[in-house]
Amino acid sequence: MNDQPPLSLHVPEPAVRPGGKPDFSSVKIPNAGSVPRPEIDVDPESIRDLAFSIIRVLNRDGEAVGPWAGLLSDEALLEGLRHMMTLRTFDARMLMAQRQGKTSFYMQHMGEEAVSCAFRKALEPGDMNFPTYRQAGLLIAAGYSLVDMMNEIFSNERDPLKGRQMPVLYSSKALGFFTISGNLATQFIQAVGWAMASAIKRDTRIAAGWIGDGATAESDFHAALVFASTYKAPVVLNIVNNQWAISTFQGIARGGSGTFAARGLGFGIPALRVDGNDYLAVYAVARWAIERARRNFGPTLVEYVTYRVGAHSTSDDPAAYRPKTESDAWPLGDPVIRLKNHLIRRGVWSEARHKQAEAEILDGVVTAQKEAEGHGTLHAGGKPSVRDMFEGVYAEMPPHLRRQRQQAGV
Amino acid sequence: MNDQPPLSLHVPEPAVRPGGKPDFSSVKIPNAGSVPRPEIDVDPESIRDLAFSIIRVLNRDGEAVGPWAGLLSDEALLEGLRHMMTLRTFDARMLMAQRQGKTSFYMQHMGEEAVSCAFRKALEPGDMNFPTYRQAGLLIAAGYSLVDMMNEIFSNERDPLKGRQMPVLYSSKALGFFTISGNLATQFIQAVGWAMASAIKRDTRIAAGWIGDGATAESDFHAALVFASTYKAPVVLNIVNNQWAISTFQGIARGGSGTFAARGLGFGIPALRVDGNDYLAVYAVARWAIERARRNFGPTLVEYVTYRVGAHSTSDDPAAYRPKTESDAWPLGDPVIRLKNHLIRRGVWSEARHKQAEAEILDGVVTAQKEAEGHGTLHAGGKPSVRDMFEGVYAEMPPHLRRQRQQAGV
Amino acid sequence: MPRKTMVEAIRDGMDVMMERDDNVVIFGEDVGYFGGVFRATQGLQAKYGKSRCFDTPISELGIVGAAIGMAAYGLRPCVEVQFADYMYPAYDQIVSEAARLRYRSNGDFTCPLVVRMPTGGGISGGQTHSQSPEALFTHVSGLKTVVPSNPKDAKGLLIASIEDPDPVIFLEPKRLYNGPFDGHHDRPITPWSKHELGEVPEGHYRVPLGQAVIRREGAALTVLAYGTMVYVAMAAAAETGVDAEIIDLRSLLPLDLEAIVASVRKTGRCVIVHEATLTSGFGAELSALVQENCFFELEAPVRRVTGWDTPYPHAQEWDYFPGPERVGRAFLEVVSGDQ
Amino acid sequence: MPRKTMVEAIRDGMDVMMERDDNVVIFGEDVGYFGGVFRATQGLQAKYGKSRCFDTPISELGIVGAAIGMAAYGLRPCVEVQFADYMYPAYDQIVSEAARLRYRSNGDFTCPLVVRMPTGGGISGGQTHSQSPEALFTHVSGLKTVVPSNPKDAKGLLIASIEDPDPVIFLEPKRLYNGPFDGHHDRPITPWSKHELGEVPEGHYRVPLGQAVIRREGAALTVLAYGTMVYVAMAAAAETGVDAEIIDLRSLLPLDLEAIVASVRKTGRCVIVHEATLTSGFGAELSALVQENCFFELEAPVRRVTGWDTPYPHAQEWDYFPGPERVGRAFLEVVSGDQ
Ligand SMILES: Cc1ncc(C[n+]2csc(CCOP(=O)(O)OP(=O)(O)O)c2C)c(N)n1
């Protein structure tokens, strides 16, 4: 053995670090319209290419092209644009609120708005999302109250979660939005379980699990794929690949595999990659996968290729680990601008109307914020009671907690 | 949504249950010699077929054929035969000893002897296995003392593990055999860590992880694939697919994927399937994967297609969940008989010599057993001390354990 | 009344609930066709079909994680972890998820889930088939933890657990499956068919969570026990002649503190027994509670008799197990004041 | 002597050990290029190279599982779990593997491994960035559990932990990273640069595991504390005027029982404080030990002041946290005998 050259450890590195010139030349972007659209009962093996390509609908000229195009009316697209703009404005205001000390923490969606906003529109009432902290678009596109979102963020007296949860960890069963966990990935297998329950009860509702590129390394991701594959659960398993997991580039979680979608191939689960910054493409793929699930053909794994433009959270500063201008170099553009340009091209939108919509939306968000702030912010005004801290641990408070509540004098 | 037909849960079932006629027609067996042998630095994507085929060397006539043949001398093969026969005899004696109450529990290898015996011969001194409870062939082929194995099984006064572990959970660092855990799968990621350590230290040693078909569903399997893929760890990841996990057929863990080997494809890890009942094929594939690891090309996933002929353990009765004659119908035959026939065909072995070897081996095992029983069995004769129970929890006994030992009066 | 083993009683409890409520589903490793390695689910798949009782991949995380999703949907899953020693891969889902769904969502989502798992030693199972991890559950707000000691309670507690709106960890002392084991491993075991508590009522009944029961009245000493140790304590009392009052806690959380305090106030002395390791075992909590609530009545230190702080060994199993001799010695010391 | 924050001291401890022993390797989520979300490993990759300090996939199981394999190989991994709240996915590897390699293999394989994790609340982290799971480790035979309360100790304890031949869980009270936080969250924090214990010796030194230290001598009452609660107890003593003897345990297992017993024998009274939830918290073990060992000297019940038995809430953080007011009230009640 002594004649063997020594081993060495391979540690993947991103192409560029701060100081370097952003470089996405390794990200191969197929032309819009170039990826075929299979039947929903397709044999997964026969579409394995789709795990290595990117389904795109909007081309550089803002046209919707190819087999995945043509599913949404202009009206629906205008509504989608409004959802994304609302989310972006909401984020901007809440980031500011956090900086002003009105809450402890915030997480934004900049660049990823299309993913959750478009996906939501492909669901039916009664379906259930198991989201991470970066899919508030699911709520906004479902018409959830901005004031209630803010009440949660401010942990104020109207907080639907009574101050118990950190900002942005919303819950809305009514709108098909499962209570968000602070622990990464746990929701992925739960989504599969929920979907199995729907199948056990011979229901028609389906589930959607959500996970980030980084969190696919967690155990729950594997459990979800195993269970979904075995029981053919009616679930759409969504991976939002925004290139970063806090400071860690996606190559650390992805390792030697070409894509995250490829993970599905080892389970016989059809796996699709889609341009996450293309509202039309996201919607088209979501609809395909959701229909597959609803028609009892089983799970689909979808990777959304996108980019986290902002910091991971208000506790993070990406300048420490990636070039400042990296997001400008991101080859898939901005989802809001791309949809806007498409609508302008279709003649149903204009720069002027966009400006006006921006103003209206800001107005709406500001009004909501005023209302929410009227119910308190984290350190000022109305807040949930100390009693609320003791309630809800169990359906009925057991004696030991009653004693503790008494000790606390509440 | 009310026009949707209801969903239903898919629960995979084996082809036959007790009372039915065994049927392995769904197991596609390629001809021996028909699967190509790629270079070790091959692009994993280009050999994905190997995850869906079965590499075989010994054909029905007992000839070694094709590109994976020709690696072992007759002498080496005769030694291999002896290892497998020894393991089988050892198992038979220990099963009997368990029935006689000399120990609490035993797990046999019947039908799977080739896997661990042949793999071991492809390793170098210093390499490390992270086995499950069904790879004692790794010890036997490495020349470990049968008496010490039995001492462990009997938990007697010479038990190298001082009575602390259940039967068959051996440990031998010297012979590259990591301490077996009772918890499934945990060793798989540990093997990757050990291999990473070797790479970090610029060593030349490699690791081999072992796991059963059923246990691939565990989280540690995923962690192992993720870490091995990311850091290109010098490790061979072995899945022993013996068709059953206690009473659960392999389809429950495998789900919708064609094979267990296919799991590797989602990680960019080359994945090979091999006839686990073919000593020559196992050796050839092991050598390929081991060389790949040692030359720093990274991990390989290998699925050994075999069949668990016996009960899961002495606590199990397979008649409750599978046809009694299922093992006779297993299309890959018996590893001992196949190697025996090959050697006879090559003119270096005969039925008579085989009979004689059987007798010799039995003799050796019986002699070893006598010696081991002289040191005690679980309920009779010499046993580890009660002091041993308190030792070794830590390198140095902390005060609270010293106090407890005193209380125990030892 | 029919007599049943503890396994039969547990199976009966599931059967009754599956019959009454088609939201009850059962799954785990080997629990479907085969009926579980301890046969607790035998016959349920045949009776209720594969989508209500089925085998799972070997992933405790997957079993519990999927069950949480199902519970959130509105089912009442009752899942099996093959041995308590194998619950660790599911621990994150239990602690971070099942236990907190209700709280974190302010009741928007809930988790009516039972996780059954065989616990305890005495079957030569070594360190990975013998553990008693109850204290790892009692520390977690949002969980309930139950340990039955006989067939009748097992069925009634299991029914109450399945009906409970919150997650319940249901620990089954496997050494009691066939009979009331008192720690005398060298003596033949009395089967449940010969024991009064083997009488299991038919049909639906509940044993409410949070109510202890006095198994033996006594004046000299209070013994807090659960599971197998109830019988060890009974044997120790009989053999030492100490007039011990033996309380079978049945549910550790919620805990019947009132019953404990009433007894210790009466006897002035307390011994706590469990099979789990000493340090940070549930006995520590019991000891703390007793002295917090009965300080002025205590005539001797509260004493714990437990498994040692080592992994559960294979060969030295009976040296590890806190048997009647060791427990009895503690009784005598505590009543004599000889510490 | 240079003053350092606790983060700097911890980083220094790793630096010293990486320098001395090239078997020491460091990894975890975001710990490589970026240097960790709390910046504890900042600069180590640049100094020692990518194969000794690197980023990992987000898999706590993978981090600890791989580290166990490395430790078995002969390295001394010191890994980071980003928040203690995220250790559960690794719990099986910690409990079933790291803690038992030595025992089950009779020393054939060992596991010199340190798992660092920030613990405790006070940073508006809600239920998933605030937990104190120490009792989930102290119940596990084969593990050691360490909780430093200041930069000087943190470095010395970390070095001792890395050099230890067995697995050590190293819990870092994150609220202490920048200064000795006493629970008065509305007052400005004193930075470590203004505190004596911010003086961190250069180079290699050890603070041995298992030795408590008295932070304040006193005659009226013994306080058992660790981590953040040491300063809360100090504040409570100052504010109530109770002459408390405050013991900083530093290491929970091994535990300095001698120091505890000596103090309680002297004062006759004992208050235990921790941030973790009450039931089955480490305070239960301490309470049990104190009354077992000091029963006849105790003049009042041993008292626990802890986090409540609820998840750690976001908005009501300071109602959950056992602050100086609540701790002080307990002091007064225990010394006055007014229970
Ligand atoms: C179990 C667990 N481990 C670690 C963390 C800390 N953490 C929070 S977010 C994050 C990165 C997640 O990255 P990714 O999955 O790519 O999602 P993204 O933030 O990019 O949307 C980490 C490591 C956590 N929340 N839970």
Ligand SMILES: Cc1ncc(C[n+]2csc(CCOP(=O)(O)OP(=O)(O)O)c2C)c(N)n1
């Ligand atoms: C974590 C864990 N869960 C469950 C078990 C119980 N168990 C022991 S062996 C076994 C089946 C394993 O099947 P497989 O991986 O196919 O290996 P085989 O026995 O067939 O070699 C099970 C479920 C265990 N030991 N550990």
Ligand SMILES: [Mg+2]
């Ligand atoms: Mg990401």
Ligand SMILES: [Mg+2]
């Ligand atoms: Mg198997």
